[in-house]
Amino acid sequence: MTALLEVRNLKTYFFTLRGSVRAVDGVSFTLEKGEALGIVGESGSGKSTLGFSLLRLVPPPGRIVEGSIILDGEDILKLPEERVRKEIRWKRISMIFQSALNALNPVKRIGDQIADAIMAHEDVDKKEALERAAELLKSVGIDPRRVNNYPHEFSGGMKQRAVIAMALALQPDVVIADEPTTALDVVVQAQILNLFKKLRKEKGLSIILITHDLSLVAEIADKVAIMYAGKIVELGPSEKIYTEPAHPYTKGLMASIPRIGGSKELAWIPGSPPDLRNPPPGCRFHPRCPFAMEICRREEPPYFDVGDGHISACWLHKEGISKS
Amino acid sequence: MGIKIEELSSRDDIILAGIGVKMYFSLARSISEILARKSRVVKAVDGVDILIEKGKVTCLVGESGCGKTTLGKLIVGLYRPTEGSIVYRPSDELSKVLLDAGVPYIESKGGLLFDMAKARGRALKMLRREIQIVFQDPYGSLNPRMTIKDILEEPLIIHGYKDEKERLEMVIKALEDVKLTPPEEFLYRYPFQLSGGQRQRVNIARAIILGPRLVVADEPVSMLDVSIRAEILKLMLDLKERRNLTYVFITHDLAVASIICDYINVMYLGRIVEYGPTDEILLKPKHPYTQALIAAVPSPDPKGRWRIKEVPIIGEIPSALSIPPGCRFHPRCPYAMEKCKINDPPYFEVGYKHLSACWLNEGEKVAKI
Numbered sequence: 001m002t003a004l005l006e007v008r009n010l011k012t013y014f015f016t017l018r019g020s021v022r023a024v025d026g027v028s029f030t031l032e033k034g035e036a037l038g039i040v041g042e043s044g045s046g047k048s049t050l051g052f053s054l055l056r057l058v059p060p061p062g063r064i065v066e067g068s069i070i071l072d073g074e075d076i077l078k079l080p081e082e083r084v085r086k087e088i089r090w091k092r093i094s095m096i097f098q099s100a101l102n103a104l105n106p107v108k109r110i111g112d113q114i115a116d117a118i119m120a121h122e123d124v125d126k127k128e129a130l131e132r133a134a135e136l137l138k139s140v141g142i143d144p145r146r147v148n149n150y151p152h153e154f155s156g157g158m159k160q161r162a163v164i165a166m167a168l169a170l171q172p173d174v175v176i177a178d179e180p181t182t183a184l185d186v187v188v189q190a191q192i193l194n195l196f197k198k199l200r201k202e203k204g205l206s207i208i209l210i211t212h213d214l215s216l217v218a219e220i221a222d223k224v225a226i227m228y229a230g231k232i233v234e235l236g237p238s239e240k241i242y243t244e245p246a247h248p249y250t251k252g253l254m255a256s257i258p259r260i261g262g263s264k265e266l267a268w269i270p271g272s273p274p275d276l277r278n279p280p281p282g283c284r285f286h287p288r289c290p291f292a293m294e295i296c297r298r299e300e301p302p303y304f305d306v307g308d309g310h311i312s313a314c315w316l317h318k319e320g321i322s323k324s
Numbered sequence: 325m326g327i328k329i330e331e332l333s334s335r336d337d338i339i340l341a342g343i344g345v346k347m348y349f350s351l352a353r354s355i356s357e358i359l360a361r362k363s364r365v366v367k368a369v370d371g372v373d374i375l376i377e378k379g380k381v382t383c384l385v386g387e388s389g390c391g392k393t394t395l396g397k398l399i400v401g402l403y404r405p406t407e408g409s410i411v412y413r414p415s416d417e418l419s420k421v422l423l424d425a426g427v428p429y430i431e432s433k434g435g436l437l438f439d440m441a442k443a444r445g446r447a448l449k450m451l452r453r454e455i456q457i458v459f460q461d462p463y464g465s466l467n468p469r470m471t472i473k474d475i476l477e478e479p480l481i482i483h484g485y486k487d488e489k490e491r492l493e494m495v496i497k498a499l500e501d502v503k504l505t506p507p508e509e510f511l512y513r514y515p516f517q518l519s520g521g522q523r524q525r526v527n528i529a530r531a532i533i534l535g536p537r538l539v540v541a542d543e544p545v546s547m548l549d550v551s552i553r554a555e556i557l558k559l560m561l562d563l564k565e566r567r568n569l570t571y572v573f574i575t576h577d578l579a580v581a582s583i584i585c586d587y588i589n590v591m592y593l594g595r596i597v598e599y600g601p602t603d604e605i606l607l608k609p610k611h612p613y614t615q616a617l618i619a620a621v622p623s624p625d626p627k628g629r630w631r632i633k634e635v636p637i638i639g640e641i642p643s644a645l646s647i648p649p650g651c652r653f654h655p656r657c658p659y660a661m662e663k664c665k666i667n668d669p670p671y672f673e674v675g676y677k678h679l680s681a682c683w684l685n686e687g688e689k690v691a692k693i
Contacts, residue, residue, distance in 0.1 A: 043520065157640050187637060201630075215621075
């Protein structure tokens with residue numbers, strides 16, 4: 001069986017006057033139907049750029065320079081923009097943007113905004129589009145009668161639900177959610193996560209959740225990719241990532257999660273992520289890594305298979321290398 | 325209900341207390357509202373009693389819109405309460421100044437507690453030195469056109485440090501204290517040249533540079549990556565020990581609160597609904613709202629990912645423009661009873677220093693503090 005979405009060696013660079021920023025630098029992963037993938041990284045790790053790349057929406061001076069994004073056997077990077085706009089974007093892959101609370105047009109009714117997205121892609125009249133908008137609102141837990149409300153009449157959580165409804169308007173196969181709950185309170189966050197779980201179960205929706213919060217990802221993802229400085233450093237099934245993290249960076253992230261009832265002694269990862277215009281040679285994590293060895297400074301580690309579809313890019317996994 | 329003055333005077337460990345504090349904001353009205361003489365008032369803080377113990381970290385926890393930031397600003401003296409008072413036990417030096425200025429006070433075992441809202445002029449300026457604030461947004465709270473040295477020097481200039489060399493020494497000391505080392509490397513940088521964590525350190529340095537006794541930290545780590553939050557929290561705890569500080573720590577994140585706080589105040593719609601030592605609150609929450617907040621915290625364990633997580637409360641926090649009658653939480657409460665719709669619950673003492681304002685806890689002792 002081929003995967004619904006396969007990303008191979010994707011590279012997205014930003015060409016600035018002060019050099020090119022390699023925001024996404026050789027990322028590969030697959031996503032099955034109904035699967036939830038979590039992409040976790042610090043700010044500046046390239047995770048949001050990755051999300052935009054999947055929709056071919058990288059803002060200039062950024063450009064996808066290499067790789068392929070294969071959706072149902074077709075490389076969408078090879079398609080003309082016109083076809084992507086009509087057939088792929090929003091219809092097959094849609095996105096819930098990070099600043100969802102500002103993503104709605106304040107002077108337009110919620111229903112009209114959702115209807116616009118429907119009418120842009122399908123040959124339906126306004127009345128039918130509005131009916132579908134009301135249905136969509138209902139499916140995300142908003143009273144369909146509020147289809148004529150303006151965004152300011154909605155609370156933060158409701159706006160977020162409306163943005164999710166909009167992302168679902170054309171029944172896409174994949175929804176990319178970029179920090180969908182950062183601006184929301186925990187109670188509302190839990191409600192939104194429940195909504196994602198429901199959509200997955202009922203509609204077989206595939207979800208890519210992009211966030212810096214490992215706890216949030218654990219609530220939904222089957223598979224987790226840890227990004228650092230434009231690369232995936234570890235990828236594997238959630239159970240493995242959370243119980244047996246392999247990469248020192250992932251271990252550091254895990255140790256830094258505050259847990260209620262957990263240890264009061266917190267760990268953290270010293271230093272900050274590198275400047276992607278000029279990433280360090282060898283392994284990009286070596287300046288912050290407590291286990292850095294000579295080879296890490298010189299050579300970039302390949303992916304090592306650590307079992308059960310779990311891979312990690314770290315020299316520590318190479319046999320014969322002393323772990324001291 | 326509420327804090328009894330006698331209770332307060334018998335304690336020697338209180339650095340600041342709020343007594344029946346209310347903070348209302350009037351909104352602009354439409355013509356028809358003006359003609360109908362209707363008022364629109366946001367009750368951001370609506371009757372808060374709070375005790376801040378010296379040398380401890382007291383947390384204000386709640387959803388956005390619960391009034392935690394407004395209460396923080398009241399504590400720093402950036403707002404004057406609409407009703408009620410906030411009393412503060414100053415250093416001996418300031419105590420004399422406030423006494424001379426005729427600021428009203430309450431006597432307590434630990435010293436005089438002065439009504440902050442009544443301080444004016446020089447006394448107020450001195451008061452501001454002793455109570456400082458760290459803001460949430462490390463990006464928005466530093467002037468992008470000032471160097472780090474200028475930013476840190478500003479409070480010193482305002483508070484009359486005339487000697488340039490002395491000022492520079494103090495700036496360097498503050499940078500060292502927040503571990504921005506070597507300080508020379510940071511003095512002439514601009515905020516945009518620093519990472520989020522470094523900027524938050526500058527914010528902390530600015531708050532401590534005048535040698536305050538009480539620091540209010542408003543969500544100091546919520547905009548930082550998880551990987552560096554612990555580092556900032558650790559820094560704040562070290563500073564507290566080294567400089568003898570007391571913190572009021574505002575956060576919406578109970579997991580963060582569990583690490584740094586000694587006491588937690590859970591706020592809902594302008595009121596404190598539950599108060600107690602951190603472990604009591606997190607392990608034995610009594611108020612249904614606190615229980616829901618704890619249940620909603622995501623846990624880093626992928627086993628539950630197919631399960632819909634039951635969060636017992638529904639909907640979202642209502643607007644502070646129209647606070648429900650009776651217990652203000654009743655419309656969202658899974659256990660709401662008839663009585664909750666009519667009567668506002670008092671605080672019941674449900675454990676050692678542990679208070680809960682919920683009718684379910686009736687029968688336990690009614691609390692005096």
